[in-house]
Amino acid sequence: MTSQQAGQTGPAGEDTGGPERRVRVVLVDDHRMFRTGVQAEIGRTEATGVEVVGEAADVDQAVTVITATRPEVVLLDVHLPGGGGVEVLRRCAPLMGTAERPVRFLALSVSDAAEDVIGVIRGGARGYVTKTITGTDLVDSIFRVQEGDAVFSPRLAGFVLDAFASTDAPPIDEDLDRLTQREREVLRLIARGYAYKEIAKQLFISVKTVESHVSAVLRKLQLSNRHELTRWATARRLI
Structure with a gap:
């Protein structure tokens, strides 16, 4: 002290x-x-x-x-x-x-x-x-x-x-910037293979809210399913 x-x-x-x-x-x-x-x-x-x-x-x-x-x-x-x-x-x-x-x-x-x-x-x-x-x-x-x-x-x-x-600013990822912080967290957990119920429990939100976040992420990133989402997140080293 x-x-x-x-x-x-x-x-x-x-x-x-x-x-x-x-x-x-x-x-x-x-x-x-x-x-x-x-x-x-x-x-x-x-x-x-x-x-x-x-x-x-x-x-x-x-x-x-x-x-x-x-x-x-x-x-x-x-x-x-x-x-x-x-x-x-x-x-x-x-x-x-x-x-x-x-x-x-x-x-x-x-x-x-x-x-x-x-x-x-x-x-x-x-x-x-x-x-x-x-x-x-x-x-x-x-x-x-x-x-x-x-x-x-x-x-x-x-x-x-x-x-x-680095004196060079990191490149801006415009796609990622479209997502809210909560959407990024849901995206990361989906990409790691978590089920909706597991995500809901970890983030203290409802399964319905998880589903809404996933739908918003897919719409904003123009992806069709969680497999494409996982590939997208992996390519950006988000998992």
Whole structure:
């Protein structure tokens, strides 16, 4: 524990138990139970210094809550109804650029796919950690992002270094860009051979919703069936 993280001391030198640092956070994730768990883990303000000032489950809610509360840090899931974390970043870009009290974003996602990591970093997020992170490390990551540091889960840092090492920008895949973040996740799981029921269970959505996403993917990519879809995804190394 650093001196910054140590508890405050009273007149007699006793530890008062409260952290010196404070940070206001908004949680953006479409799974209510996950938000509740994160709130319970990090939102004990007197112990962690983290105050959760708002929550959101989709893009529109996120933009509204972030704009109203102006937190120091937003914990942002990559896959959200309404366009995903990248859309939240796009719509909140003016808040990130303010000189006084900028809003900074830390992606917190189950996905460790390179395109997800690179997408939100290009969108302006200051870091990306996976949901396997411990509560203690998450609190530390939040404070580091508040202070302007870039924070990544160890294996994800390589994706970002590789993506930005070249002076040449990677080619834009217009077909892939037509898909929402959720559609990309369904596409990846379909290409890996998952059944609709398995996809629904993993993504916490209904089978009917999975079917709707698959239909949308096939229509946007002008493909006929899941076999063509699998070949398409394999050619782009999405699986």
